[in-house]
Amino acid sequence: MEQDLIDENTVFREIFVTPSSRAEELASKYGYFKYMIERYLKLYGYQDTLRLLESMEKKLKPVVRINTRFVELDYAYSKLIDHGFELRDIDWYPYAFRILEKPEKPSIGATHEYLKGFYYVHRDAAPLIPVILLLYDYSGDVLDACAAPGGKTTFIAELLNNSGIVYANDLVLYRLRSLVSHILRMKLNNVVVTWLDATKIKDVFRRKFDRVIVDAPCSGEGVIMLDPSRKRKTKQRDLARLVVKQIKLLNSLLDVLNNDGILIYTTCSIAPEENEYVVSKILEFRNDVDIIEPFIKLIDWDHGIRRFHRLNFDDRVSRCIRITPFKHEMIGLTLCLITKTKR
Amino acid sequence: MRNVLDVAPDKYLCKEPEYSCFNELCIIYCSSEAHYIHTNALVYGGRWIGVLIRNKPYISINIYEDVYRSGVFRASVVVSDMGCKAFLYGRDILKESIVSAHPPLNNPVAVIDNSDNRVIGVAEPYHDVYKNIYDLGLFIRIMK
Numbered sequence: 001m002e003q004d005l006i007d008e009n010t011v012f013r014e015i016f017v018t019p020s021s022r023a024e025e026l027a028s029k030y031g032y033f034k035y036m037i038e039r040y041l042k043l044y045g046y047q048d049t050l051r052l053l054e055s056m057e058k059k060l061k062p063v064v065r066i067n068t069r070f071v072e073l074d075y076a077y078s079k080l081i082d083h084g085f086e087l088r089d090i091d092w093y094p095y096a097f098r099i100l101e102k103p104e105k106p107s108i109g110a111t112h113e114y115l116k117g118f119y120y121v122h123r124d125a126a127p128l129i130p131v132i133l134l135l136y137d138y139s140g141d142v143l144d145a146c147a148a149p150g151g152k153t154t155f156i157a158e159l160l161n162n163s164g165i166v167y168a169n170d171l172v173l174y175r176l177r178s179l180v181s182h183i184l185r186m187k188l189n190n191v192v193v194t195w196l197d198a199t200k201i202k203d204v205f206r207r208k209f210d211r212v213i214v215d216a217p218c219s220g221e222g223v224i225m226l227d228p229s230r231k232r233k234t235k236q237r238d239l240a241r242l243v244v245k246q247i248k249l250l251n252s253l254l255d256v257l258n259n260d261g262i263l264i265y266t267t268c269s270i271a272p273e274e275n276e277y278v279v280s281k282i283l284e285f286r287n288d289v290d291i292i293e294p295f296i297k298l299i300d301w302d303h304g305i306r307r308f309h310r311l312n313f314d315d316r317v318s319r320c321i322r323i324t325p326f327k328h329e330m331i332g333l334t335l336c337l338i339t340k341t342k343r
Numbered sequence: 344m345r346n347v348l349d350v351a352p353d354k355y356l357c358k359e360p361e362y363s364c365f366n367e368l369c370i371i372y373c374s375s376e377a378h379y380i381h382t383n384a385l386v387y388g389g390r391w392i393g394v395l396i397r398n399k400p401y402i403s404i405n406i407y408e409d410v411y412r413s414g415v416f417r418a419s420v421v422v423s424d425m426g427c428k429a430f431l432y433g434r435d436i437l438k439e440s441i442v443s444a445h446p447p448l449n450n451p452v453a454v455i456d457n458s459d460n461r462v463i464g465v466a467e468p469y470h471d472v473y474k475n476i477y478d479l480g481l482f483i484r485i486m487k
Contacts, residue, residue, distance in 0.1 A: 115431050115479045116461055165376045177365050180387045181482035184370065187405055192377045192388035204381045 006248055012216060012240035015273045017309055022046065025225075026053065032231045036221065038238050042309055048326065055326040056224045062108065063122045065096040065151075067186050069158045078120045083111055090125050090299040091130065097126065117186040123226055126323050126330040127215075127299060130266045131155045133337065134213055139163035143209040145198040145253050148175030150182040152215060157188040167209075169194045169201060190298050200254040203252045210261040216246050218267035218274050222332025225325065239273055246278045250338075254282070254289060257340045260335070262292070266335035270322060272308040275334040279320065280313040291316040292337045299328060305335065344402065346360045347450050348410050356392055363387050368477070368485050369395035371403070372391050394477055401476055407453040407462045416445045419453040420466065420473060427456045427463060431480045436466055436473040451476060 019027070019034035023041055027034040030053045040049040064087070066076045080087060084103030090096045091172045099108060108114065108121050122128065131152050134142070139160065157166045168191055170176050177193055183191050196204055198214075206224035219234040219242060220227060234242065250265050257263050267274050280288060286293055291314075304320030305312050322337035344352040357373035364370075374388035391403045408437050411419070422430060426440025442457045452473065454464045464478030 109483075112427060112431060112456070112463075116456070116463060117479070167380075176386055180363075180365070180370065183387070184482050185390055185479060187408075189390050189405065190376075192374065192380070193386040194380060194384040196384045197385045204384050206380075221393075297404065 001031060003043045006244045008240050008244050011243050012237060015240060015243065015277065016236055017042070020327065021136055023341065030231070031228070033235065035236050036231070043272070043305070051326040052324070058165055058225060060124050060331065061099050062223055063096050063098050063125045064108065064119045065115055065128065066119050067123060067158060068095050070187055071118045075319060076113060079113045079118070080111070094226060095126060096128060115185065118300060120151060120154050120182065120186065121223065123223070124331045126333040127151050128155065129323070129333070130213060130215070130264045130335050131159065132298065132333070133294045133296070134211055134262065134264045136161050138211060139209050141165045141167065142211045143201070143256065144168045145201060145212060145214045146170060146216060148172060148179045149316055150179040152213060153179060153191060154182050154186055154188060156213070157191050160190060164190065166191045167194065168192065169196050169198055169207070171195070171197050178188055198249055202252055205256060208256050210258050212253055212257050212261070212263040214250060214263060214265045216243065216249055216265065216267050218246070218269040219271060222268040222270050222325070226331065241272055243278060246274060247281050247325045250278060250282055251286070254286065254338065259340050259342050261340050263338045264335055264339060266333065268333055270324060270332035270334060272305055272311070275336070276304050276308070276313045276317040276320065277311060279317055279336050281336070283314040283316060288341055290339050290341055291319040292339050293319045294337060301325065304334070345446055349417060350410050355409060361385070362395060362438060366485050367396070368481065370401065371395060396477060401451055401465050404462045404464065404479065411453070411462070416455065418445065418447055418450060419455050420444045420448070421455045421457050423457055430454055430466070430475060431463060431478050433475055433478065433480060433484065435475050438471055454478070
């Protein structure tokens with residue numbers, strides 16, 4: 001099965017797009033690889049592609065998430081206001097705020113309150129969404145398979161509030177150091193940190209989980225507004241290689257999910273190749289999984305797409321959700337809730 | 344813990360602590376929740392109980408805060424806002440920054456922020472100052 005799933009040449013053939021002259025023109029103007037622009041033109045049409053590209057030129061302001069395990073919301077909020085920060089509510093989560101204005105000093109990562117663990121600084125609000133959806137009406141252990149640097153891990157640990165342990169894993173050691181530093185800073189005592197290739201978790205962990213989150217390594221094209229180098233980082237052949245890894249990763253982690261458990265597969269990417277394509281492959285080759293709708297609707301998100309370029313995806317991917325920068329004023333993000341069914 | 348903080352160690356520690364080192368800083372922890380993970384993969388887990396700095400162990404901030412929940416701040420110094428600012432950037436505590444001190448003071452002491460009574464690190468008496476052993480900012484400075 002893995003051989004069928006993971007042939008790089010097949011993936012490359014299936015996802016390959018030939019850029020149009022329109023794509024070439026926009027790619028030249030905005031500094032992208034041409035195939036990426038062609039992708040957006042196929043997804044959104046010309047006018048919305050322009051809106052997307054313009055939205056990617058605007059840097060997003062970071063978001064602070066208050067550590068409610070440790071400090072009262074009003075106290076933390078008032079401390080930040082006293083420092084001179086201007087904060088805006090996030091409609092769908094009352095303990096996080098977008099920073100609209102900041103003082104000259106201190107920076108948001110240098111306040112006493114930050115060092116004392118009062119809050120975590122996210123680059124955007126969108127990464128909060130997968131955690132809120134995963135933990136809806138749930139208490140128990142969670143596996144965060146690609147955890148570093150720790151935004152989602154610390155959020156999960158905070159929401160679980162000692163009703164469960166977060167098993168936070170990553171492959172990259174220097175990023176795990178950041179993760180551990182956040183855990184200590186935020187005084188979280190329900191996190192276990194491991195250093196593994198996530199595809200090996202099923203061999204090393206002698207247990208399964210009811211909740212798993214996979215924030216898969218991706219092209220990062222959903223965060224171009226924060227890192228413009230992503231415009232020209234991932235060539236089509238690189239993308240095919242990445243997609244193969246994503247499929248292998250997701251397939252492997254589904255093996256550590258209990259029956260009736262929920263796994264969230266998410267990327268900071270709006271590329272269908274890294275999202276609906278990956279999930280469709282899994283649905284094609286496994287008969288023990290299904291996609292479910294989120295239990296709550298936080299915002300008016302977009303749904304997963306069923307067709308892209310020459311590709312027809314499994315209908316069920318329409319239950320996935322997409323955060324689109326020019327519509328939602330957040331980074332690009334896609335997520336799917338996958339449940340394990342009995343064979 | 345028994346002699347200085349006047350508490351029973353087994354209430355706060357565990358029989359088989361483990362540690363992981365990040366550059367010159369080693370974190371000591373109790374990892375009962377990780378018994379089904381092969382130890383080679385384990386980096387950190389469960390409860391933070393101390394640090395090893397230059398091969399000497401010091402109690403964790405978490406344990407100090409647990410002990411002080413009773414309202415008794417043994418072996419601690421309470422520090423002004425200016426003193427906290429300097430301390431959290433790795434500097435020592437000067438006498439004039441100390442708002443109050445709770446004996447015994449001839450061993451490592453917890454450093455407490457006067458504004459909210461939270462522990463922000465550990466210091467050791469040295470001549471006229473309290474030398475910074477570690478502070479909450481250290482994790483960000485060393486472990487980035």
